[in-house]
Amino acid sequence: MTSFVENSDLTDFSIYNIPFGVAIFNQEYIACATRIGNIIIDLATLYDEGYFENIEGLEDNVFEAYTLNSYIELGKPITSKVRERIQELLTEGSTLSKDQRVIETCFFDMEEVQMMLPIHIPNYTDFYSCIEHATNVGKMFRDPENPLLPNWKHLPVAYHGRASSIVASGVNLHRPKGQMKTSDQKNPVFGPSQQLDFELEMAFVTNKDTELGSCITTAEAEDAIFGLVIFNDWSARDIQSWEYAPLGPFLGKNFGSSISPWVVTLEALDLFRISSPPQDPEVLEYLQYTGDKNFDIQLEVYLQPENADENLISQSNYKYLYWNMAQQLAHHTVNGCNIEIGDVYASGTISGPSPQSFGSMLELTWKGSKPIKLTDGSERKFIEDGDTVIIRAYNQKEGKRIGFGEVRTQILPAK
Amino acid sequence: MTSFVENSDLTDFSIYNIPFGVAIFNQEYIACATRIGNIIIDLATLYDEGYFENIEGLEDNVFEAYTLNSYIELGKPITSKVRERIQELLTEGSTLSKDQRVIETCFFDMEEVQMMLPIHIPNYTDFYSCIEHATNVGKMFRDPENPLLPNWKHLPVAYHGRASSIVASGVNLHRPKGQMKTSDQKNPVFGPSQQLDFELEMAFVTNKDTELGSCITTAEAEDAIFGLVIFNDWSARDIQSWEYAPLGPFLGKNFGSSISPWVVTLEALDLFRISSPPQDPEVLEYLQYTGDKNFDIQLEVYLQPENADENLISQSNYKYLYWNMAQQLAHHTVNGCNIEIGDVYASGTISGPSPQSFGSMLELTWKGSKPIKLTDGSERKFIEDGDTVIIRAYNQKEGKRIGFGEVRTQILPAK
Numbered sequence: 015m016t017s018f019v020e021n022s023d024l025t026d027f028s029i030y031n032i033p034f035g036v037a038i039f040n041q042e043y044i045a046c047a048t049r050i051g052n053i054i055i056d057l058a059t060l061y062d063e064g065y066f067e068n069i070e071g072l073e074d075n076v077f078e079a080y081t082l083n084s085y086i087e088l089g090k091p092i093t094s095k096v097r098e099r100i101q102e103l104l105t106e107g108s109t110l111s112k113d114q115r116v117i118e119t120c121f122f123d124m125e126e127v128q129m130m131l132p133i134h135i136p137n138y139t140d141f142y143s144c145i146e147h148a149t150n151v152g153k154m155f156r157d158p159e160n161p162l163l164p165n166w167k168h169l170p171v172a173y174h175g176r177a178s179s180i181v182a183s184g185v186n187l188h189r190p191k192g193q194m195k196t197s198d199q200k201n202p203v204f205g206p207s208q209q210l211d212f213e214l215e216m217a218f219v220t221n222k223d224t225e226l227g228s229c230i231t232t233a234e235a236e237d238a239i240f241g242l243v244i245f246n247d248w249s250a251r252d253i254q255s256w257e258y259a260p261l262g263p264f265l266g267k268n269f270g271s272s273i274s275p276w277v278v279t280l281e282a283l284d285l286f287r288i289s290s291p292p293q294d295p296e297v298l299e300y301l302q303y304t305g306d307k308n309f310d311i312q313l314e315v316y317l318q319p320e321n322a323d324e325n326l327i328s329q330s331n332y333k334y335l336y337w338n339m340a341q342q343l344a345h346h347t348v349n350g351c352n353i354e355i356g357d358v359y360a361s362g363t364i365s366g367p368s369p370q371s372f373g374s375m376l377e378l379t380w381k382g383s384k385p386i387k388l389t390d391g392s393e394r395k396f397i398e399d400g401d402t403v404i405i406r407a408y409n410q411k412e413g414k415r416i417g418f419g420e421v422r423t424q425i426l427p428a429k
Numbered sequence: 430m431t432s433f434v435e436n437s438d439l440t441d442f443s444i445y446n447i448p449f450g451v452a453i454f455n456q457e458y459i460a461c462a463t464r465i466g467n468i469i470i471d472l473a474t475l476y477d478e479g480y481f482e483n484i485e486g487l488e489d490n491v492f493e494a495y496t497l498n499s500y501i502e503l504g505k506p507i508t509s510k511v512r513e514r515i516q517e518l519l520t521e522g523s524t525l526s527k528d529q530r531v532i533e534t535c536f537f538d539m540e541e542v543q544m545m546l547p548i549h550i551p552n553y554t555d556f557y558s559c560i561e562h563a564t565n566v567g568k569m570f571r572d573p574e575n576p577l578l579p580n581w582k583h584l585p586v587a588y589h590g591r592a593s594s595i596v597a598s599g600v601n602l603h604r605p606k607g608q609m610k611t612s613d614q615k616n617p618v619f620g621p622s623q624q625l626d627f628e629l630e631m632a633f634v635t636n637k638d639t640e641l642g643s644c645i646t647t648a649e650a651e652d653a654i655f656g657l658v659i660f661n662d663w664s665a666r667d668i669q670s671w672e673y674a675p676l677g678p679f680l681g682k683n684f685g686s687s688i689s690p691w692v693v694t695l696e697a698l699d700l701f702r703i704s705s706p707p708q709d710p711e712v713l714e715y716l717q718y719t720g721d722k723n724f725d726i727q728l729e730v731y732l733q734p735e736n737a738d739e740n741l742i743s744q745s746n747y748k749y750l751y752w753n754m755a756q757q758l759a760h761h762t763v764n765g766c767n768i769e770i771g772d773v774y775a776s777g778t779i780s781g782p783s784p785q786s787f788g789s790m791l792e793l794t795w796k797g798s799k800p801i802k803l804t805d806g807s808e809r810k811f812i813e814d815g816d817t818v819i820i821r822a823y824n825q826k827e828g829k830r831i832g833f834g835e836v837r838t839q840i841l842p843a844k
Contacts, residue, residue, distance in 0.1 A: 261677040
């Protein structure tokens with residue numbers, strides 16, 4: 015396939031992608047959107063122009079909305095058809111390619127558009143599904159000889175996070191303040207976090223409301239997943255380490271999490287399917303699955319000091335997850351917990367086996383003991399005020415490139 | 430004050446209460462409601478009849494809704510006036526008392542009404558704020574000589590819970606299934622929980638959306654709290670103990686939590702204000718407060734086996750909380766975490782000092798080692814299939830009674 019939109023072929027947003035997001039056009043009009051190359055397309059107006067006719071189940075203009083939820087709710091059979099229709103419309107020689115009036119109305123350059131948080135998120139769960147990350151943390155904080163807790167290989171460990179403080183790429187965050195206590199301090203102190211960190215994660219978004227008491231099996235799970243985003247699970251390590259026992263992370267995490275503006279569908283990512291790492295010991299029956307359930311997606315983290323260049327500080331891959339999405343969702347619902355449309359389920363930090371592929375400053379600098387040298391001559395143990403962290407995710411196979419763009423967040427001084 | 434509604438004086442829903450909820454009237458019509466004695470009042474129709482005229486800021490019929498959120502959003506100055514207006518209208522000799530047509534339209538007997546979940550809950554947090562409970566758990570699972578963790582007296586420990594699975598009183602729950610492993614088992618097993626438990630809690634509901642990055646001080650906190658409900662934080666102890674390290678409770682909790690249908694306002698509870706227990710060591714400045722911030726509310730838990738009588742199994746009191754609501758909300762937001770309208774913040778299990786006042790089966794039976802004898806001759810270590818757990822909350826002072834009614838849940842067999 016080739017698109018009539020020029021120079022889109024080898025971008026994250028090639029004709030093989032067709033992601034979904036929500037855009038503010040010309041600072042005044044909000045609608046659901048897709049992107050090809052550097053062009054953002056207003057889907058609500060495209061709908062009104064009749065380009066989505068004859069898609070059964072798409073009777074209303076669900077793109078005329080501030081979130082993707084109503085669109086996602088249509089379910090996979092319909093959203094798959096919509097994506098295919100958009101793909102056809104953007105192909106060279108299509109009816110749309112010759113409809114200059116509609117192109118002028120619906121196609122926008124990036125400078126004319128601001129991207130919003132794409133979904134209303136009723137619930138947010140964060141998994142801890144990468145064995146390299148769990149091993150690194152266990153080595154640093156528990157027992158270097160025996161870093162994984164006994165439950166880790168039997169179930170995808172997870173906790174509930176704060177949905178209210180998930181923000182879109184481009185929304186800057188203030189350094190959080192909080193209570194901290196190091197082992198050599200007698201009493202806790204209050205102040206800005208001194209160990210602010212990012213966490214390189216991906217997250218999936220669900221497309222249905224289920225009833226309390228019902229389960230989703232590993233075989234059913236992917237039908238309930240609309241797509242994925244990049245997820246930066248900001249963490250204040252000093253606040254977290256003092257507060258987290260015995261009930262888990264709280265203020266060390268809930269000051270903000272950042273997601274990329276484009277939800278890339280599971281259909282687009284099909285190209286990158288691969289098998290998951292072998293699981294030993296064998297998992298319980300409800301966690302078993304068939305088929306390739308992991309995805310080969312290259313992940314990159316950049317740190318950009320204020321008024322300086324981007325520094326590539328980590329290269330990882332989504333394929334390093336020990337527990338896949340199907341297992342995560344089957345586990346989450348096996349007790350009857352219900353899911354909702356727009357829920358976000360993050361992977362946990364994705365670290366690869368080499369030190370250059372670790373997914374947090376905590377691991378990259380090994381608790382601050384090995385600072386990272388940046389091209390402007392400065393060093394980092396953790397994230398400093400003014401720093402921007404950028405995470406990118408993409409891959410290319412058989413000449414087809416699909417990516418997520420980026421999630422970008424600058425850290426501002428504590429208020 | 431005396432109400433013209435007969436026999437309402439010494440009920441939980443006396444004229445001094447005026448709680449808010451959402452009701453289905455005659456199985457067909459849904460609206461916000463209040464209750465006096467055993468009468469449920471349709472506030473949406475009462476509004477249409479002109480009884481809320483001249484309340485500045487109440488220009489729309491916010492009672493015509495499936496949740497209280499739009500009403501709560503009006504904020505304390507307006508919701509306080511609405512409550513006072515209802516109180517006047519229900520007083521002996523009021524205009525409404527003589528308006529037989531409107532009374533017939535808006536007043537319903539309990540049998541004609543079903544109560545719904547009163548609020549849409551964007552976020553749910555569970556604190557761990559009762560020192561007796563934390564001490565009991567610490568004694569059982571950690572060190573009997575040193576049961577509290579070092580952070581406990583310095584900050585109100587909390588974790589994020591699952592908002593999607595909070596249900597109204599009367600919604601029955603199936604026993605959850607899950608992964609469990611006792612210390613004498615080599616591998617985990619899957620099946621219905623064998624240690625299903627309730628947790629006696631209260632929860633407050635917030636009335637505003639704040640901006641990410643802003644804080645609520647202890648002095649501002651009560652203005653952001655609309656009212657309280659009874660909260661039963663159902664827990665599967667065997668699932669929880671295997672999964673919870675290191676990130677806290679997850680499937681052991683998120684299969685369901687039950688709340689009472691009536692939100693009792695902070696204004697109504699003013700009558701029961703008392704000082705909180707002294708805090709030693711002194712807390713950090715952002716957790717300090719002035720005034721009486723605790724409440725004397727009697728709490729009772731009943732266990733009713735199928736086709737048998739209710740057994741009173743615990744008598745506790747909300748006043749036993751070490752950390753009060755103002756401190757909880759100040760702590761939750763001190764890192765800039767934003768709150769939303771309708772958020773639910775639960776207290777954690779409220780246990781008193783005596784064994785008869787413990788707020789969970791775990792504590793009442795001391796991990797199952799001291800079963801409770803019931804009046805039908807049976808014994809309980811934990812909750813069995815068919816059992817109904819009922820929690821009631823109320824108090825009476827100066828001849829004025831105010832209560833929450835009850836939260837009632839039957840446990841059905843695992844699916």
